Amino acid sequence: IVSTLPSGPPQFPAVVPGPSLEAARAHILALGPQQLLAQDEEGDTLLHLFAARGLRWAAYAAAEVLQVYRRLDIREHKGKTPLLVAAAANQPLIVEDLLNLGAEPNATDHQGRSVLHVAATYGLPGVLLAVLNSGVQVDLEARDFEGLTPLHTAILALNVAMRPSDLCPRVLSTQARDRLDCVHMLLQMGANHTSQEIKSNKTVLHLAVQAANPTLVQLLLELPRGDLRTFVNMKAHGNTALHMAAALPPGPAQEAIVRHLLAAGADPTLRNLENEQPIHLLRPGPGPEGVSKH
Numbered sequence: 344i345v346s347t348l349p350s351g352p353p354q355f356p357a358v359v360p361g362p363s364l365e366a367a368r369a370h371i372l373a374l375g376p377q378q379l380l381a382q383d384e385e386g387d388t389l390l391h392l393f394a395a396r397g398l399r400w401a402a403y404a405a406a407e408v409l410q411v412y413r414r415l416d417i418r419e420h421k422g423k424t425p426l427l428v429a430a431a432a433n434q435p436l437i438v439e440d441l442l443n444l445g446a447e448p449n450a451t452d453h454q455g456r457s458v459l460h461v462a463a464t465y466g467l468p469g470v471l472l473a474v475l476n477s478g479v480q481v482d483l484e485a486r487d488f489e490g491l492t493p494l495h496t497a498i499l500a501l502n503v504a505m506r507p508s509d510l511c512p513r514v515l516s517t518q519a520r521d522r523l524d525c526v527h528m529l530l531q532m533g534a535n536h537t538s539q540e541i542k543s544n545k546t547v548l549h550l551a552v553q554a555a556n557p558t559l560v561q562l563l564l565e566l567p568r569g570d571l572r573t574f575v576n577m578k579a580h581g582n583t584a585l586h587m588a589a590a591l592p593p594g595p596a597q598e599a600i601v602r603h604l605l606a607a608g609a610d611p612t613l614r615n616l617e618n619e620q621p622i623h624l625l626r627p628g629p630g631p632e633g634v635s636k637h
Contacts, residue, residue: 367400371408379408386419394429394437402429402437406444415446422453430461435473442477449482457485459493463529464500466522475532483534490541494534497525498547502554526562536566537574545579552587557599560584564607572608581616585609589621 371379374389382388390409393402406425409415416424426446429437438458442448451457459481462470474481484492491499504519515523530536539546551559564575576583585604591597605611611621 362400364400364403367404368407371401371404376408376412379405380412380414380417382417382419386421388414388417388419388425390417390425391419391423391428394425394434394441395432397432397434397437399434399436399440403440403444406441406446410444415441415444416450418452422451424450426450426458427452427456427461430458430467430470431465433465433467433470435467435469438470439473439477442474442479448474448477448479449485451485451487455486455488457482457487457493459483459485459529460487460491460496463493463497463525466497466500466504466518466525468521468524468528471525471528471532475528481532483529483532484538486541492534492538492540494526494529494536494538494547495540495550497522497529498550498559501526501559502550502556505554505556505558523562526559530566536563537569537577539577539579543579546574546577546584548575548577548584549579549582549587552584552591552600552604555591555596555600557596557603560600560603564603575604575607575609576613578613578615581614583609583613583615583621585611585613585621586615586619586624589624590626593626 379389388405388409390402390405393405402425406415409417409425416426418424419428423431424446426438426441426448427450429441449457451460456464458470458474461467462474483494486492487496501519501522504516504522536547540550545553548560548563551563564571575585579587585601588597588600588604591600614620
């Protein structure tokens, strides 16, 4: 019985396709479609391997062949298409090429993560720019299996990079700066800052407050669009951002956050599900100005 499936795993070419698209096409043509469609024990095709290594022309030539066979979104063992592999490897040119060749822009891996989630997780503004430059329609509100949008993911990644709280953004690490750029870019692309993550209904403002991140709180409150007062008073399982700020450990970060929230119209009289106002959540010690005066 002759199998119609490709036989054996793909062999990574001993000689990597040349420095031009023409040379790569000749090399790929010589390999033949059977080698290009074959998957190794981890589900990788040659296109996945080329994308991971940043071999742009080899990836482009291989993608042209897979496009003909309608296998451009073939998945490896973690559910990653070549586009998602290129994104995780921080290869913006390959990301843009694959999107231009017709790769599915909203494909997700086994964790429900799209190309935007991947860029947000690792802080890769170049990948987001590639998606933007390609002109394809991407779902900015797509949820991963944790219920997070790409913007939620970017905020959580930035919070990790900014610990301990950076009160002065001028001294951000390169990692934090890249992650902050991703937040800015997602917002510029039209991500909805009022979206609530599914598990606890938190907005990005709640997540920034929870991480005691005054810089990020200020950034989110300076967004030009929408009803700021409504945004600042949104509740996550009953708690406003001001409730969460009141529950933070006393100190400069808490004071700065409370000040920003009150200036933006946070209402200190609102009650949570336990019928508590923010003032009731203050820890012992000198409290921040504003919460205790209402």
